[in-house]
Amino acid sequence: MSHSPGPDASLQFARCLSQHRSCGVICVWPDNGKPQIQGVILMQVWKSGAVGLGLAILSGSALSHVGVASGPAFAGDRTIVDLSVPHGCDGMDTLRVEVDIPEQFTSVQPIDNVFGPATFETNSEGGISKIIWTKPVENALAADDHYYKLSFRATLPDAPFTVAALPTTQYCQTPDGNETFVSWDELPAEGGHDHHAAGSHPAPTLMIFPQRFPGWNQYVAPDHLHDMSIFDDAEIVWKNDVEAYSANPVTLQMIESDADVSVLGQIHPGETFWVKY
Numbered sequence: 001m002s003h004s005p006g007p008d009a010s011l012q013f014a015r016c017l018s019q020h021r022s023c024g025v026i027c028v029w030p031d032n033g034k035p036q037i038q039g040v041i042l043m044q045v046w047k048s049g050a051v052g053l054g055l056a057i058l059s060g061s062a063l064s065h066v067g068v069a070s071g072p073a074f075a076g077d078r079t080i081v082d083l084s085v086p087h088g089c090d091g092m093d094t095l096r097v098e099v100d101i102p103e104q105f106t107s108v109q110p111i112d113n114v115f116g117p118a119t120f121e122t123n124s125e126g127g128i129s130k131i132i133w134t135k136p137v138e139n140a141l142a143a144d145d146h147y148y149k150l151s152f153r154a155t156l157p158d159a160p161f162t163v164a165a166l167p168t169t170q171y172c173q174t175p176d177g178n179e180t181f182v183s184w185d186e187l188p189a190e191g192g193h194d195h196h197a198a199g200s201h202p203a204p205t206l207m208i209f210p211q212r213f214p215g216w217n218q219y220v221a222p223d224h225l226h227d228m229s230i231f232d233d234a235e236i237v238w239k240n241d242v243e244a245y246s247a248n249p250v251t252l253q254m255i256e257s258d259a260d261v262s263v264l265g266q267i268h269p270g271e272t273f274w275v276k277y
Contacts, residue, residue, distance in 0.1 A: 066097070066168045066184045068204045069149060072233065075208050076158040078107070081166075082151045083204055088144035089172035089180050096134045096171035097150055099204075102164050103127065104157040111151040118152075140173060160210035161222055161230075163188075167203045217275045225267040231275060239264055239273040 069084035088094045097115075101108055108128035110118035115133040123129040133150050156164075167185035174180055186199040207230055210219055231237045232247035244255045245264035255261050267273055 065202060066170060066204055067202075068166070068206050070151075072209050073156055073206055074211050075156060075160040076211075078153065078155045080111070080151055080153050081206060082149055083166070083168065085148040085150065085170065089170060089182050091144050092172035092174065092180070093141040093144055093146070094135070094148060094170055095137065095140055095173050095179075096132065097148075098130055098132045098169045098171075099150070099152075100130055100167045101128055101152070101154070102157075102166070103129070104159070104164070105154040106157075107153075107155045109153040111153065113150060114148070115150075137173065156208055159208055160219075161225060162208050164206045164208060165203045166206065212275070212277050214277055217277065219273055219275065221267045221269055221271050221273065223269055226265075228264060228266075233277070235276045237264055237273060237275050239267060239271060 064087050066083060066085050068081065070080060070082035073079050073081070083097075083099065085094055085097060103123065106127065108120075108131075110120055110128070110131045110133075112118055113133060115135040119132045119134070120128045121130040121132070131150075131152055165187055167183070169181055169183050169185075171179055171181045182201065184201050185203045186201045187203055188205075209230075210217075228237070228245045229247070231245060235246065235248070236251055237245040242260065243262050243264040246252050246255065252263070255263055264273075
C-alpha cells in the first residue's frame with residue numbers, strides 16, 4: 001500500500017531534492033514512506049506524478065509614500081521601472097515629481113504619462129541623472145484622489161543582491177497658489193538588517209536580483225543578506241541543507257516542525273545557497 005505524502009513528507013521530499021539538485025534526479029515516495037533517489041534525469045516527480053511545493057505569492061501592501069511598484073529587477077537587464085505615487089501632499093493633488101537616477105543606471109529613457117511629456121537633466125558624461133514629470137497647473141485635481149504611476153526604462157548594473165535608491169521629490173500646490181513639496185530621500189542605515197527601514201520619508205528602492213531560472217538556482221552571497229523577505233516570491237530557500245526559508249505559511253510550518261531543519265534568517269558573505277522558483 002502506497003503512502004500519501006503529508007506535510008512532513010513534503011518537507012522530506014524537498015530536502016531530498018535540495019541534496020541532489022546539481023545533477024537533477026527523480027525523488028520518489030515508495031511504500032516505506034522514505035524519499036529515495038531513482039535515476040538521474042532533469043526533473044523531479046512523486047511516484048504518483050509531478051508535484052510542486054506551492055508558490056508563495058508576493059502581494060505588496062498599499063503604501064502612502066512614493067515607492068517602486070514594478071516586479072523583480074535583474075542584474076544587467078534592460079527593464080522598465082515603475083514608481084507609484086499613491087497620495088499627494090496633505091490632501092493636495094500632485095503636480096510634479098522629480099526622481100534622481102543612480103549613475104550606475106545606463107541608457108535611461110523617460111516614459112511619458114498623464115502628466116505629459118517627461119523632461120530630464122544630464123550629468124557631466126551626458127547620462128540622465130534626473131527625470132521630471134510635470135502636470136500643467138490647469139489640470140490639477142480638486143482633491144487628492146488619484147493614484148499615479150511614473151515609469152522609465154534603463155539598463156541595470158551587473159550587481160546582484162544590491163539595492164539602488166531613487167530619491168524622489170513630490171510637489172503640490174496649495175489653494176492659495178504656493179508650492180509645497182515632500183522629499184522621499186531617507187536611506188536605510190548602513191549595514192542595517194532591513195533594506196526597507198529608512199524612517200518616515202524613505203526613498204524608493206529597487207532590489208537588483210541575480211538572473212534566475214525556473215527550478216533550483218545556486219547563488220553565492222556577495223554581501224550579508226539579512227532580509228529574507230527578498231525571497232518571498234520563491235518556493236523555498238536552502239542553505240547547508242539544514243536551514244530553510246519560505247514565505248508560504250504551509251511550507252514554513254513544515255520547516256519549523258522538522259527537528260533537523262531551522263528557519264533561515266540570514267546569509268553571510270561568501271556562503272552558497274539555493275533558491276527554487
